[in-house]
Structure formats: C-alpha cells, structure tokens
Amino acid sequence: MIDRWDVTALALLAQAPLFSGQDTAVLHAAIPLAQPRSYERGTFIFHEGDPATIFYILQTGRVRLTQLTAEGQQVIIRYLSPGEGLGIIVALSDTTYPVTAETVADTQLLGWYKEDIKQLMLQYPSLALSGLNLIARRFVGLQAQFRELATERVEQRVARTLLRLVRQAGRRTDTGVLIDMPLSRQDLAEMTGTTLYTVSRILSKWEQAGLIQTSREQVIICQSHEIVVIAEDLPKRDA
Amino acid sequence: MIDRWDVTALALLAQAPLFSGQDTAVLHAAIPLAQPRSYERGTFIFHEGDPATIFYILQTGRVRLTQLTAEGQQVIIRYLSPGEGLGIIVALSDTTYPVTAETVADTQLLGWYKEDIKQLMLQYPSLALSGLNLIARRFVGLQAQFRELATERVEQRVARTLLRLVRQAGRRTDTGVLIDMPLSRQDLAEMTGTTLYTVSRILSKWEQAGLIQTSREQVIICQSHEIVVIAEDLPKRDA
DNA sequence: CGCGTTCTTGACTAGAATCAATGCATGTGG
DNA sequence: CCACATGCATTGATTCTAGTCAAGAACGCG
Numbered sequence: 001m002i003d004r005w006d007v008t009a010l011a012l013l014a015q016a017p018l019f020s021g022q023d024t025a026v027l028h029a030a031i032p033l034a035q036p037r038s039y040e041r042g043t044f045i046f047h048e049g050d051p052a053t054i055f056y057i058l059q060t061g062r063v064r065l066t067q068l069t070a071e072g073q074q075v076i077i078r079y080l081s082p083g084e085g086l087g088i089i090v091a092l093s094d095t096t097y098p099v100t101a102e103t104v105a106d107t108q109l110l111g112w113y114k115e116d117i118k119q120l121m122l123q124y125p126s127l128a129l130s131g132l133n134l135i136a137r138r139f140v141g142l143q144a145q146f147r148e149l150a151t152e153r154v155e156q157r158v159a160r161t162l163l164r165l166v167r168q169a170g171r172r173t174d175t176g177v178l179i180d181m182p183l184s185r186q187d188l189a190e191m192t193g194t195t196l197y198t199v200s201r202i203l204s205k206w207e208q209a210g211l212i213q214t215s216r217e218q219v220i221i222c223q224s225h226e227i228v229v230i231a232e233d234l235p236k237r238d239a
Numbered sequence: 240m241i242d243r244w245d246v247t248a249l250a251l252l253a254q255a256p257l258f259s260g261q262d263t264a265v266l267h268a269a270i271p272l273a274q275p276r277s278y279e280r281g282t283f284i285f286h287e288g289d290p291a292t293i294f295y296i297l298q299t300g301r302v303r304l305t306q307l308t309a310e311g312q313q314v315i316i317r318y319l320s321p322g323e324g325l326g327i328i329v330a331l332s333d334t335t336y337p338v339t340a341e342t343v344a345d346t347q348l349l350g351w352y353k354e355d356i357k358q359l360m361l362q363y364p365s366l367a368l369s370g371l372n373l374i375a376r377r378f379v380g381l382q383a384q385f386r387e388l389a390t391e392r393v394e395q396r397v398a399r400t401l402l403r404l405v406r407q408a409g410r411r412t413d414t415g416v417l418i419d420m421p422l423s424r425q426d427l428a429e430m431t432g433t434t435l436y437t438v439s440r441i442l443s444k445w446e447q448a449g450l451i452q453t454s455r456e457q458v459i460i461c462q463s464h465e466i467v468v469i470a471e472d473l474p475k476r477d478a
Numbered sequence: 479c480g481c482g483t484t485c486t487t488g489a490c491t492a493g494a495a496t497c498a499a500t501g502c503a504t505g506t507g508g
Numbered sequence: 509c510c511a512c513a514t515g516c517a518t519t520g521a522t523t524c525t526a527g528t529c530a531a532g533a534a535c536g537c538g
Contacts, residue, residue: 067386070471075386089375092368098379121368128367129331129360135374136328140337142381147306147314149388150432154494185517193389198494200518216503216516232309393526424485437526439486455484455535 009034009110016057016083018130026124033120035111045086045101045109054111055091058082061107062169062181065099066190076190079104079181081168088131091117104181149193152233157192158202159231162212166221175213176222184217248273248349255296255322257369265363272359274350284325284340284348293350294330297321300346301408301420304338305429315429318343318420320407327370330356343420388432391472396431397441398470401451405460414452415461423456 013019013027035054039045045056048067058080065077065086077099080086086101091114112120121128148157162179171180185196185203192199203219206212211227213220221227228234252258252266274293278284284295287306297319304316304325316338319325325340330353351359360367387396401418410419424435424442431438442458445451450466452459460466467473 067382069386069390071390073390075389077382077385089378093372093375095379098382118368121371122364125361125364125367128364128371129357132331132360132367132371132374135371135378136332139328139374139378139381140334142378142385143306143316143337146316146381146385146388147308149385150314151308151310151312184515195495196517197496197519200516201494204518214517423483434527435485436487436528439484440526443486453485 009036012059013057013110016085017134018057018085018088018127022127022130023124026120026127029123030112030120033112033116035113037109037111039103039107039109041103041105041107043103045103045107046097048098048100049096052087052090052093052095052097053114055088055114055117056086056109056111058084058086059108059110061103062105063107064102064104066102067099074190075193076187079165079168085131085134089135092121092131154192154194154198155202156231156233157194158188158199159227161188161191162219162221162227163224163231166224170221173220176220177224178218178220182217183219248275251298252296252349255324256373257296257324257327257366261366261369262363265359265366268362269351269359272351272355274352276348276350278342278346278348280342280344280346282342284342284346285336287337287339288335291326291329291332291334291336291353293352294327294356295325295348295350297323297325298347298349300342301344302346303341303343305341306338313429314432315426318404318407324370324373328374331360331370393431393433393437394441395470395472396433397427397438398466400427400430401458401460401466402463402470405463409460412459415459416463417457417459421456422458 009031010027013030019027019030037045037056039061041061045063046052046054060082063080063086065080067075067077069075086109087097090097091112121131148160152160165179165181165183166177169180170177172178185199188199188203189196203212203214206227207214209226211221211223213222248270249266252269258266258269276284276295278300280300284302285291285293299321302319302325304319306314306316308314325348326336329336330351360370387399391399404418404420404422405416408419409416411417424438427438427442428435442451442453445466446453448465450460450462452461
C-alpha cells in the first residue's frame with residue numbers, strides 16, 4: 001500500500017546517490033523501514049563517540065560534520081547537501097560515530113537502523129555496491145583535501161574551500177554567487193586548518209581587490225575566475 | 240581441484256581483512272580468479288591516473304601510496320602491510336587510480352579484475368559488506384590524520400607518524416623498536432606535510448635526548464612513551 | 479676510491495599564530 | 509525607543525614556527 005508520503009519519499013530516494021540507479025524493488029523495500037526525522041537549525045543529530053545506530057539520508061536542509069581534537073579544538077570535516085548520506089561510514093561497522101553532525105538549517109532526514117540497512121544490502125547486493133561506490137568517492141575527495149592541507153598555503157586553501165562551497169551551496173545573485181548558508185570566519189578557519197584572524201585578513205584583502213563581497217556570516221564571490229587563479233596558484237596576469 | 244598453490248593462497252586470503260570471516264565458499268570462488276603478481280623493490284604497480292582495472296591484496300612485502308600535487312610535490316598517503324587491499328576504493332567505480340603505488344620491498348600480490356570482484360560481491364553480498372566495512376575503517380583513519388594535519392604542529396605530527404609506523408612495521412631490537420623499512424627524512428616529511436630539513440632537526444633533537452636512534456633511512460624508537468608524550472602534547476614531567 | 483644520495487647544520491626569511499584592542503551588528507529587556 | 513549585552517569581525521603589534529637556501533659531512537655503492 002503506497003500512500004502519498006511514500007510517493008514523495010520514493011521520488012526523493014530515487015534522487016539520492018545511494019539509491020539512484022537501483023531497482024525500484026529496492027526502493028519499495030527501503031521505504032517502509034525509513035524513519036523520517038526533522039531537526040531545527042542549530043541542533044545536533046548525533047555526537048562524535050555516540051554508538052552508531054542509524055544511517056541517514058538528507059532530504060532537505062544542511063548538515064555540518066565536525067570533529068574535536070583532544071585539546072578541544074574543532075575541525076569542520078565537511079557540509080552535507082540534500083541527497084547525501086550521513087553515517088553511512090559506520091552504519092555497517094559496530095563502532096561509534098567518528099564525527100558530530102549538527103544542522104545549520106532546518107533539516108529533514110530519513111533514517112534507517114543499521115540492522116535494516118545491512119539486511120537490505122544483503123538482500124540487494126547492488127545496494128551494497130552502490131554504497132561502496134559512494135564511500136569510495138568521498139574517500140578520494142578526502143584524500144585530495146588531505147593533500148591540499150599538506151602542501152598548500154592558507155590563502156590557496158581558503159580559495160579552494162570557497163570554490164567547493166560555491167559548488168555545494170552556490171546561489172546566483174546580481175553581484176555574484178552567494179554561498180547560501182551561514183558561514184562565519186571561524187567556520188572557514190576550521191575548514192582550512194587556520195585561525196579566524198588569518199581568514200579575516202585574507203577575505204578583507206580579496207574584498208579590497210573586488211574579488212568578493214562579505215558581510216556577517218556571508219560571502220559572495222564576484223570574480224570566481226580570480227579565486228580559481230589563487231586556488232591553483234597560477235601566475236596572475238598583470239594589467 | 241585444489242592444488243598446493245591454492246591451499247597456500249587460501250590460508251593467506253583467510254587472513255586478509257576483506258576475506259576474514261567470510262564463508263569458505265567465497266574463498267573458493269575467489270581463488271581461481273586471482274592473478275598472482277610479483278614486483279621487486281622500487282617498482283610501480285600502477286600510477287595515479289591510470290585507469291583502475293585491478294584490485295590487489297598484498298601478500299608479502301610493503302607498498303607505498305603517494306599522490307602528486309599540481310606543482311609536482313609528492314605526498315605519501317600511507318604504507319600498506321600484508322593482508323591489506325590496494326585499489327579497493329576504485330575497483331568498484333569506473334575511475335582512475337587516485338594514487339600511485341610503489342613497492343618499497345620485494346612484494347607479492349594477488350589481483351582481481353574489477354569485473355570479477357564486482358561479480359563476486361553481487362554473488363556473495365557479505366563480501367561487499369566486508370569491503371564497505373574495510374573502507375569505512377580506512378576512512379575514519381584518514382579523517383583522523385586530516386584532523387591532525389589541520390590542528391597539530393610539525394613535531395607532534397612526526398611523533399604520531401613514527402608511532403603509526405611502529406604499529407605497522409615495528410620490530411623489536413635490543414636497543415628499541417626498529418621501523419622495519421627504508422625510511423628517509425624526505426619520506427617522513429612527505430608523510431607529515433613538512434620539509435626534510437625540519438624532520439632532520441626534530442630527529443636530531445630527539446636523538447640527543449636519547450628518545451630515538453637514527454641512521455640512514457632508518458629509525459629506532461627507544462623511549463616510545465616519551466614519543467607518545469610529544470604526540471599527545473602532554474605536559475612533560477620534569478626531573 | 480670516487481660518486482651520488484642522504485643527512486646535518488647554520489643563517490635568514492616569511493607566513494601565520496597569538497594577543498589585545500576596538501568596531502559593528504543584532505537582538506533583548508527595561 | 510534607547511541602553512546594553514552578545515557574538516562576529518577587523519586590525520595592529522608582536523612572536524614564533526617552520527620554510528628556504530646554502531654549504532658541507534657522512535654513508536653506501538659500484
């Protein structure tokens with residue numbers, strides 16, 4: 001029996017990378033097991049170290065993944081956009097969540113208990129392969145970020161991070177591309193492994209040069225090609 | 240028909256994380272498809288950017304995974320020990336190898352064409368789950384390394400890296416624990432995102448303090464607890 | 479024994495962290 | 509509506525970590 005909620009959920013699931021390309025039988029098996037959840041902006045879905053029991057797919061909203069160091073310093077691992085999976089990494093292993101997940105906008109999720117998702121994957125191996133594929137992609141992405149952090153200077157990293165965020169949450173405005181989420185200097189610092197002071201200086205410099213526009217927790221990229229030049233450390237053409 | 244080679248391979252496979260805990264049926268299905276390979280020390284198994292066609296499991300020896308930056312700077316992602324998988328990340332996706340794999344000791348591998356391993360996983364879903372689990376673990380490890388790189392100072396990172404290497408390739412000697420592989424200052428620098436000069440200075444300091452012994456491409460940890468103190472940035476107890 | 483690598487050390491520099499003071503919004507409550 | 513508290517951002521002064529460059533020493537190999 002398929003009710004209206006199911007139809008909506010089905011359409012959304014079919015979009016999510018994990019389920020896209022899967023047989024509809026998989027979707028129909030998955031939907032009855034799904035737990036819909038809603039969180040307001042600024043609430044925690046789970047904390048680093050909590051036993052991992054549920055795997056989520058983000059329907060709407062935006063989620064930030066962070067880790068804490070032993071000294072209490074925070075690092076932002078990444079932001080998630082609708083369709084992306086959350087906790088897929090550990091839903092299959094018997095460990096704890098390695099990151100903290102916090103909403104930065106009102107957010108709706110679909111959750112599955114790890115036993116259920118495991119069962120689904122055993123029943124539909126193609127779903128397991130899809131999951132493998134998904135993590136593989138994320139893994140490669142994380143490796144790239146690692147390499148950047150190891151070899152590039154702060155300014156390059158900030159530029160690259162802005163470009164990544166544009167791809168993820170960019171929205172065209174009349175003056176440029178707005179990164180459509182609250183984004184403080186501190187956030188950028190935690191993403192690039194630096195301090196909020198350094199980020200502030202860099203952004204000020206870029207704003208002076210007309211590359212970006214900033215205001216409180218907000219960045220608009222005006223000359224993205226110039227930001228690319230900085231990110232890639234290309235020789236800048238003179239006037 | 241099981242010949243002697245098969246028996247040996249079976250025993251080895253049963254040890255490898257990907258196959259451990261799997262039904263023997265899986266092993267028996269996997270073995271006939273395996274391509275045994277041997278490489279001398281210092282040869283390349285594949286290069287970053289090559290189309291990913293084969294997935295390997297390391298039987299003996301040691302392999303180094305590296306990435307190159309656009310500027311030609313090299314970063315060492317990690318070293319692999321026997322039993323670990325190589326290219327598992329991409330064997331399932333239709334991409335290219337994201338890293339270069341180079342042997343640092345004479346090495347024997349078992350390889351599977353990605354179509355074969357995919358087929359196996361579809362046939363034995365538990366194998367896919369095992370693979371998922373494996374990548375998940377690596378992923379969490381990489382996240383931790385990322386966080387270290389983002390927040391810790393060079394000295395801490397070098398300490399941590401040495402401890403990791405000890406766990407992976409440590410061999411007790413009369414003066415301490417030897418990291419049993421060729422390991423230049425340059426290598427350590429590429430692992431920690433610094434320069435060989437800085438590494439050299441740090442190791443010299445530690446050697447003076449009696450924490451380690453070094454020689455060309457070799458490190459012996461004598462006082463591992465003191466290295467831990469540095470890695471964890473604990474307050475050092477005075478005399 | 480000479481050659482190429484690897485390693486060490488010193489001098490210098492630059493990039494970025496730290497500390498401190500202040501400005502600027504935004505939202506709150508009297 | 510204004511005074512105030514709070515959180516975010518800017519900027520300058522200073523310090524220091526680590527990178528860069530250069531010269532030479534030590535080691536291992538053919």
